[in-house]
Every structure is written in C-alpha cells, then in structure tokens.
Amino acid sequence: MVSRVIPVDPFDLVIFGGTGDLARRKILPGLYRRYCSGQMEDNSRIIGAARSEHETAEFRQMIADAIAEFDPKSGSPEQLEGFLERLEYVQVDALGEAGWKELAALMGENRVRAFYFSVAPSLFGALAERLHAHGIADSETRIVVEKPFGKDLASAKALNAALAEHFDESQIYRIDHYLGKETVQNLMAVRFGNMLFEPLWNSQYIDHIQITVAETVGVDGRGEYYDRSGAMRDMVQNHLMQLLCLTAMEPPAKFDPDAVRDEKLKVIRALNAVPLEDVVRGQYLADGKKPGYLEHAGDPDSKTESFIALRVEVSNWRWAGTPFYMRTGKRLRARSSEIAVVFKETPHSIFGEEAGRHRNVLTIRLQPNEGMDLFVTIKEPGPGGMRLVDVPLDMTFAEALGPEAEDVPDAYERLIMDVIRGNQTLFMRGDEVEAAWAWADPLIASWENRGDKPVPYETGSTGPEEALAMMHREGRRWRDIRA
Template structure:
C-alpha cells in the first residue's frame, strides 16, 4: 500500500494531559528513530497564550516527566523541540482561525491534524478549519474518542466532519488498536494453521473479554458522568477486541478488507429487546472499600453527590452468523476492581470423550488467554499427566504453554500505541483506525442496551471497591456453567 507522508502536523489540545503523557513522547520517539520526514513541523494549538519558545519549554518539561529514562537525551530533545511551534486558538471562536492558518502556512505538502477535544467542539473546529483553507484534499484529520454518546450524536459528528473531509482522510482513533498485543491477535489467528479449524462454534464454548481498572474517577468526573462504563469502554475498545476475535479472515492485510470484516461482525451483533436486557447485562457502581490494601471512597463519595452512573458493566453478547451461532461472548469492565488487567480468554469445548475417566483422570477444557496489559503474553492451558506409576489412578494437571512477548522481545523497544497511530496518520495508513460504518453499528447495539436499562428503570448494583463487581455478574456466567477467569 502506497503511503504519502505529510509535511506538517497540527495538534489541537496541545497543552492537555494526553499531549503531555502520550502525544509529545510518541512524536519524540518517532523523531529519535528517524521515522518523521525531514523538515516535518509540529504546531501545537490550545487556548493557552504561548509563544513558540514557551511551548518548547512546556514540551521539554513534559518529556522530562514522561519519557522513559533510557530515551532521555538532551541533544535529541533539543533537535526535536526545533520542530515545535505554537499558535493559540479557541475552537469555539471562529475569529481565532485565520491566525492559525497563517501560522501553518502552505499545506500543499500535506497536513495531518490531531483533534483531541470535547465532542461539542468538533463542529466549530471543522467549520473553522474549512473556512481558512485547512480542510482541503491534502489535509487529514485524526479524531480522538469519544465520537458522540449515542447513534444520533455520532451521526451528527460524522456528518459534520464528512462535510469537509472525505472518508479516506478521516482517521478515527481507538488507541487499543495501536497496541502490539492487539495486533498480535491477527497474527495469532491468521498466521497459524492449527487454530482456524476450531475457531468457531464447533470448537469454542465461550469467549471472555475483561478490561479491569483499579483507579476511580481521578480527574475525569465531568466526562465519566456523561459516559459511564458502557460508553467509555464497551462502545469502542471492547467491541473492537470482540471484532478482531470474531472476524472472518481478510484476503489481504489491507485497511479496506480488514475493516470490511470487522464491520460485518458489528452488524451481526444480536440486538437486545428491552425485555432481554436485564437477563443479559449487569450494571454496578463501586462503594467504599479497599484496593491494594488502601481504603478508598465510593463513586458518590468521590463525586460529592448521588449518581446512578454505572462504573461496572458485564454483558452476555452473541454474534449471529454461521461461525459463532450459540457461542456467548462475555464482556466485563469496571473501575476500582482488584487488579488492573486487560485480557481475552477463549475457552474451547471439552473433548467429546475422556478415556481417562475410568482411571480417575479429570480433564479441563483448554483455554487460550491473550493478556494485553499490564503484562503482554499469550498462554494456552493444556492437560498433562503428572509423573507417577498410576497405581491409584491417572492424575492429570492443567499446565500453561506461555509465550511472553515481554520476554521474547526484551531487546526491542515496546512502543506507545500512539507512536504507531500518529505515524500511520502522518503516512496515511488507515488500517488501525475505525471506519464510520463500524462506529455507527457499535452505537446501534449500545443504544439498544441503554434503551433496555431505561425501560426497566435499571439502577447499578453496589459493589465494594476492590472486588470483581456485583454478585449478579458472577451469576451472569454461572447460570451457563461458565466461570470468569479471575486468577
């Protein structure tokens, strides 16, 4: 696939937390490795009234705080900072855009815009950019989530952006897709022959996807009160993971073909009728408890008022197609859980007949675990015979075959997800970005669940901080004879 690098980058939200923690360190990493085009300039923009020199000092402090120690190099940082410029711009004030356009200058060599702002500012931002000539055919735009809070608002945002940018120049960001381990799902599934014959309803009993956080609100109260766990995690990260697990093999590693197959999965997700939602979803909200031995407040205590926003959700989902008919996909995410963990567990069906049962040998179904964070590994749990003479019966034991990506690639620098995504934005590769039809199909499914909660007046069940959510989440799987992978 041909890549056409741009010559300029424009970062909106350039003084925010994401820019300091992720974007500036990622761009510096690309610069250090010689992956940025010679002469590429990076212009930061925000409401802050910085001059170029002041913003470079701001960026230096951010790099000093958030770069790994081994990457800190004064000479390299000095050279990187020469690429940086700054122009104040208030996205809600159209009068501030002409000065921004003048600062950016000629964009015939290509411009990549990274828009990390509140969704309410997308429309004025795009209209302002278009009015001053910063939305032409040589300009790409990267949109950081959230892309709306339901289908209607998502369509409105997409329509607004599409009025100025064609779909091939719109890069909708889900940073999970930039993680190496997430991309390894494709290598695992489509680069090995032994999984494909059993990667279906005949071979797989259930799939579990867990994204667990130990943190509470931190500084995201304003956002989280409008989102909740379902919109914050399920509507993007978790459904993207589900699609990568469930999708059909694309013919080529190509942005159109990969996203075509993901989109088919989102359209095949079984929509829940309002009366089905209570039996297939669980919502929770943490109350006071202990996380890692430290007593923490409940959600309402952190907010300072009572709220019915969910901080935990568990869902039993189905993909209604030939490959996955009858296989439950269990999704679970929450805040103030016992551990920080993102993983996918695929439990295969048991062997059709056990030859060991007459000798006391007990079999467990094989399970494939793909751990995304904090460690990165792929682990297959297989049955093994314990050493011995077997005079009192055959003893079988489940053992892990473990491929640690951290260990195997210990000598290779593991990149921040945003490094890959920013480079792909600069070079024009849409493979790891989300297409409009994907986003809107995801929201249709999410909206059906929220409509069910509203119809049933569902309120989140309380769970103590430091536990795995409400007991109803355990019942969600146990009534199917399935146990969550908590170890």
C-alpha cells in the same frame, strides 16, 4: 530479532489541544520516541494549537517537562534538543478567527498535513470548517478525532455529518488506542497467519470467549463527566466492541483498511439484542480510605454504572451458540485487559473422572504484560498414575523477543505514524461507529426506562456477585482478574 524502523514522509502535524493532558501524557512523548528511533524526517514539524497564550519557547519547555515526567528514559539530551526544535506553537480560537492566519503561515509545502483534534467533540465541526475556510486543509489532509464519538446514535450521526461536510471518509481517522496495541494486532496474525488456529476458530470447537478490561482506578476527578456516560458508553460501545470484532470477524480478502473494516462491521450487525437478564451493572463502594462511586459522581441517587458485564451472541454460521462474555469496571482487583478463548472439552476422556475436567485456553493479554498464553493439558510429572495438569505455553513479548520488545511503539505512537502513512486499517470507519451505537442504544434505553439502579460491589473485588452468578447459571466461570 531486530525491529525495522521505516521513516515516514515529511509532515506537519497540528495538535489542537496541544497543551492538554492527552497531548502532554501520550501524544508528544510518543512522537518524541518516534523521533529518537529515526522515524521522523528532520524537516517534519509539530505545531501545538490551543486557546491559551504561550510563546513557542514556553511550549517547548512545557513539552520538555512532560517528557521528563512521563518518559524520562527515552533519548539523549541532544535528541531532546533536536525534537524540541521541531515544535512550534500558535494561539488559536476554535470558535473564532483569532490565530488562523498565523497557523496557515506555518504550513509547509509538499508534505503531509495532519490535524489531531484533541479537544471536546463539540469543537470538531468548527475546526473542520475553519481549516477549509482558511485554505489550510486540502484533499490530502488527514484529521484525527478522539472518542467519544457521540453519546448515542443520533449524536454520532450528527458528528459524522459535521466532519463529512468538509472531509472525505478516507481523510478521517477515528482513533481507538486499544487497536494500536501490539497484542491486538497479533490477534489477527495468530488467527490468519497460522493454520493451527483458524480451522478451530468457530462454535464447533470454542465453548465461549471472555473479554475483560479491568481497572484499579476509580473516577476520581472526573466523576461528573463519567456520570453522564458510564461503563457502557465509555468502554463497551468502543473499546470492548472493537476487541470483539477482531476476535469474531471473518478472514478479510486481504490486509487492507476497508477489507478489515468491512468484516468488523459485519460482526456488529450480526449481534443479537441483549436481554436485561444477560446484563449486570454495578457501582464501587467506598473502602474506608477512598470514597465510593456515588461520592465521586456527586449524586447519591446516580444510576450510572462503573462496572458492566454482558452476555453477547453473534448470529452467524461461525459463532451460533457460542456466547461472548464482556466485562469492564473501575476499582477492581487488578489492572488487566485480556481476551480468553476457551475451547470445549474433549468429547470423551480416556483418563477417567479422577483426571478432572480440562480445557485448552488461548489468552491474549493486552496489559499490563503484553503477550499470549496457550494452556495445554499434560501429565503431571512423577509417579502415581495419570494425573493431568494445565500448563501455559507462554509468549510474553518481553521474554520471547528480548530487548527489541521494549522498543515496540506504544499504541499512540503506532497510530499517529499510521496517520502520516495514510493507513486507516486500525481506525474506525463512520458506519462502524453508527452500527455500534445502533446496537447499544436499545440496551441502554431498556434499563433507563425500567429505572434500574446498579448493584454495589466492593473495591478491590472482581465486581458484583451477580456477574459471577450470570456465568454460573450456564456452568461457566469468569477467569481470575490478576495483574
């Protein structure tokens, strides 16, 4: 299978925060891979902008070092040299006037202009204002903003309002890298491109759905920041919410940005309020080698969660009575992100009790090994009667698609190219963000008002025992967390 690379129109991409960690680790190495694939026209340019003082030559060397560190296998020395020639740098003060005339002078004519706000959200409004004040932005300009999109509904509305003063909603690209993952998009292809699944995609046939995002790392080095957000604000309200929406949404009329996002919005608005008995919050303990969450947060009385598990219901005809279980946490057993669609048992087993209980499970793996498994029940080979066993029909991309799978763009590559194309399908709309906060805020307020403190859990475990009990009381169990 040969993947097609379709070049994008010539562009100027300005990365505010161009010397920051995200730019060095993800954005610029990703753009380099797109350059090596032939997707960027030769006259496209990437301009780093930040407060620090650098010459363009220094900036190019900084990015060369970053590519060597984070993506050493891509490209040739000639390709690297060609990519670096397309880089420029300008020192800009987001809150002042310094550097804006110089930035304006670098802008080319008759090409797409995109601006990546890889900075703190508090600077979004100031950047948007100055882009217009200095005549750098026009009606075709696109801006990319990173999460967090606020810390509650009020701040999300204020952030949306600040951007809306200077840019139309069609120009704003709120990036969530989970939506750029190949498997997440394949979820839509599997659902809406195959007759096999969509007729079964409802409460009549599905027992429950599990969404897991597990991490082995702690909050080392950013404990003070993380302690102001926690797993609910940092992961559930955005990443896991988006995965839930794509799993639960109705088929859109067409694969169109607003049609897809309209259906996602309907899911968020259909979510029931979550009672506290359907929530488990935890904090990881020290393991003898590494400090625990409280040490990383620098607050022995912290009530912020590093783990959360929730039971969520979508109140509509398709999903009535089918629970969605979501969990995410730090310092868990393995790094693993997956969506598991657990189908109901057959209404009657002709094989007797000795055959055991069996269910079909469709597993969509987001990381580390992107792909899908469909577990089906078959007879165990050999004599001795009708013994049943569940086996996976495995579609690991690297195996099913061969060497081409290794060249599939990562999330940031794909999403940035979508910005240049003007395709907002995989980006969040302002009303989506606000609806998600409107659902999350009352739940956060309920445990804060009650003064609940998260329960401790062991580093390297699957999370608190209370999360297991939440499933067991309904006769279900979490899937194992494994790499």
